Amino acid sequence: MNKSTFPQGLLLINEPRYLKEEDLxxxxxxxxxxxxxxxxxxxxxxxxxxxxxxxxxxxxxxxSKQLSDLFQLMSEAATYIRKIFN
Known part of the structure; x- marks a missing residue:
């Protein structure tokens, strides 16, 4: 399992069975x-x-078309958010 730390915020996650729907x-x-x-x-x-x-x-x-890329991209997004609030 990959782990990443996100800045504090309100998190909304769609159920895994909806992995091919727009809002995840x-x-x-x-x-x-x-x-x-x-x-x-x-x-x-x-x-x-x-x-x-x-x-x-x-x-x-x-x-990305690759599910395997999402962890790295989400980590980059978290870094960007941190910079906004620092």
Whole structure:
């Protein structure tokens, strides 16, 4: 099992049986000012960091077709979030 530490936030995780549906994992920060989102978009996974619910202009975005890439990408996203709050 891979482990990663995330900055404190409100975590929402969809059930594993929904691994091929759009909304998989979300963490909100700063009274919903920032959202870290993991989703499945038909042929690839996407991890986004959104500010002020502006889904059209993500602050940070990474995509992959490989489930095996998600741990590394999520770790990078957590690092980005930490920098926002430090």
């Amino acid at each position: 994992f979300q963490v909100t920060y700063g009274d919903d000012k920032y959202v870290l989102d993991l989703g499945w978009y038909g042929t690839e996974y996407a991890i986004l960091i959104i500010e002020s619910l502006d889904w059209s202009n993500s602050l940070w975005e990474r995509r």
